[in-house]
Structures are given as structure tokens and as C-alpha cells.
Amino acid sequence: MESCLKCGSPMNAKDLICSVCGQNDYDEYQLIRNYVKTYPNSNAMQIANATGISISKILRFIKSGSLTVVDQDVHRRS
Template sequence: MMTDACLKCGSPMNPKELICSVCGQNDREEYQLIRNYVRSYPNSNAMQIANATGVSVSKILRFIRDGSLTVVDQDTHRR
């Protein structure tokens, strides 16, 4: 029984989930865009990634906060 609503779009959905399947698919697609961009341009900051991919800075930062993306401190990798 679908009684709850998606936290993102408000669509009715399974109450055991936080977001609906459509929003989940959109998140996965945006994550892939970001990941592909960062692989090509590894020293990019969140604003550069957002401008190149169209994904909001807040969503990029959310991916970083939840551990989907990691930040590498360039100073610790210099020799």
C-alpha cells in the first residue's frame, strides 16, 4: 500500500523508501555524470563540476557527505 510520499518530488510511493524510483534513477544518472567528469578532470572543485555537468553544487556536496564521492587533498599526495 502506497501511503507515503517521495521526499524529493512528493509522489506516492512505498513507505519503506525515502525517495521514489524515478528520483532514485535521476540521482544515479547525475552521480554517473559527476563521476565521469571527475575522472577526466580530477582536480575540479564543486563549482566547476556543477557548471560542466548541470548538477547542483548542493547535490555534489551531498554525494561527498554521504560518502558516494570522496575528496582528495592534493597537498597530501605531493612528493
Template sequence: MKQQFCEQCGLPIPLTESGCKSCALEELDEYRIVREYLRLHPNSNAMQIANTTGISISRILRYIKNGSLTMVNDMPNRRNR
């Protein structure tokens, strides 16, 4: 019988799941923390968010990669003079 394991904690999980419920809830909580931080500090970069919230930069970058968060470039175009 083939068994699958949670990528986060290593606990066995059903083959139909991608992770365990405990880790999924933890990730959802961290995602909410990041969203709230960005609501209050909209121009923050991933390193600032990670340093302030304690959430790993790899997780924040994963949110960006999977489309849960998007990056916005608000910098005006600057011309070399």
C-alpha cells in the same frame, strides 16, 4: 493511514522506500555524470563540476557527505618563507 512522500518530487511513496523510483534513477544518472567528469578532470572542485555538468552543488556535496564521492587533497605542504 500514514503516507510518505518523495523528498525530491513530492509524489506518494511506500513507507518502506526513501524516494520514488523515477527520482532514484535520475539521481543515479547524475551520479554517473559526476563520476565520469571526475575521471576526466580529477582535480576539479564541487563548483567546477556543478558549473560544467549542470548538476546542483547541493547534490554533489550530498554525494561527498554520504560517502559516494571522496575529497582528496593533493596539494603539497607549503611552508611560509
């Protein structure tokens, strides 16, 4: 039996994190997504301050491709 990479709890060997940590990640992702839908021009610091989710976790979601960054300057260059 393997241990969760986040909390160390025993879990199935096929997964990297346990179901509790996976659900926590999903819940935080949904919170970030909902915030960004309401405030689409927010930066990572604003999202972190509003949601209580760490900047490093927000940046991990971006790096993994779960969240995308839109360059607002591209839209202004018409």
C-alpha cells in the same frame, strides 16, 4: 502509502524517495563520476558548471560518502 521526500509522488513506505527520483540521483551521480574521472583535479564549482548539477547536490554526494575528496597537498609534501 507514503510520499517521496523529493517530488511528493506516492510510493512504497520502505523507501525515502520514489524510483524516478532515485534514478535521477543515480544518473547525476554517474555524470559527476565520469566528469571527475576525466578531470580528476576539479572542484565542486567546476563540476557544477560542467555538468549542470547543483553544488549542493555535489556536496551531498560527498557528505554521504558516495564521492570522496582527495587532498592534493598531501601528494605534494614528499
